[in-house]
Amino acid sequence: ELQLVESGGGLVQPGGSLRLSCAASGFTFSSYWMHWVRQSPGKGLVWVSRITSDGSSTTYADSVKGRFTISRDNAKNTLYLQMSSLRAEDTAVYYCARVPAAGKGYFDYWGQGTLVTVSS
Amino acid sequence: QSVLTQPPSVSAAPGQKVTISCSGSNSNIGNNYVSWYQQLPGSAPKLLIYDNNKRPSGIPDRFSGSKSGTSAILGITGLQTGDEADYYCGAWDGSLSSVVFGGGTKLTVL
Numbered sequence: 483e484l485q486l487v488e489s490g491g492g493l494v495q496p497g498g499s500l501r502l503s504c505a506a507s508g509f510t511f512s513s514y515w516m517h518w519v520r521q522s523p524g525k526g527l528v529w530v531s532r533i534t535s536d537g538s539s540t541t542y543a544d545s546v547k548g549r550f551t552i553s554r555d556n557a558k559n560t561l562y563l564q565m566s567s568l569r570a571e572d573t574a575v576y577y578c579a580r581v582p583a584a585g586k587g588y589f590d591y592w593g594q595g596t597l598v599t600v601s602s
Numbered sequence: 603q604s605v606l607t608q609p610p611s612v613s614a615a616p617g618q619k620v621t622i623s624c625s626g627s628n629s630n631i632g633n634n635y636v637s638w639y640q641q642l643p644g645s646a647p648k649l650l651i652y653d654n655n656k657r658p659s660g661i662p663d664r665f666s667g668s669k670s671g672t673s674a675i676l677g678i679t680g681l682q683t684g685d686e687a688d689y690y691c692g693a694w695d696g697s698l699s700s701v702v703f704g705g706g707t708k709l710t711v712l
Contacts, residue, residue, distance in 0.1 A: 587694030588637035
C-alpha cells in the first residue's frame, strides 16, 4: 500500500527553525517528483515547494524562498523540508504530495499532514 | 487571495446534481490541465479529477470534470451526505512556475 507519512511538526517560536520529514513507502520513491503543500487553519491549499526525482532541481513559492529548503534522501525514501526564519504566517498543516509523472501539475497521493504552529 | 477563483459554497439535496466552477487565466487553466481534489473534514486532500476530465481508479463516475477556455467545472451527480467536503481545483501556472489552487468550495448536502 502506498503511504506518505509526515512528521516533525510542532510549536516553534517566530524566527525559529524546524525540519519536516515525509516517509514514503509502497512505491519506488526515487522515480517520482515530490512537493510540499500547506494549508493554514481554515484556509485553502497553497503550494510550497517541489523537487525532482533525483534531487537535482528545486523550486519554491516566493513566500518561502530563501527560508525553506526542500531535499530528499532516496536511499531512505524520505522527503524533507527544512524551514528557518519562521513567521506566524507559516502556521499551517504541511502535506507532502506525489506527482504521478515528471512535470505533471497534479498530485495523486497525499500524506496525512503535520501541523506547524509558529507562535511565541 | 487564491490565483484560481471558486465559489465559497454550494448546496443541493441528496440525489441531486451540483456543479462547482473554477476560473483562472491563460497562464494556468487556459494552457494547462485542471485537477480537482476532495477534502473531507479533518482529512488530507484526495485526487478526484486530473487532466481536466479523467478519474483515478476508484473514483465513481458520479464525479466529472470539464474545461473550456480559462474555466473548469466539477460536476457531482447523485449527491450523498458523504460528499459533504471542501473541493479544490488546481492547475500548473506557467507564469508563476508553480501549482496554483482555488480557494476551495464547501459542498453542503442538505
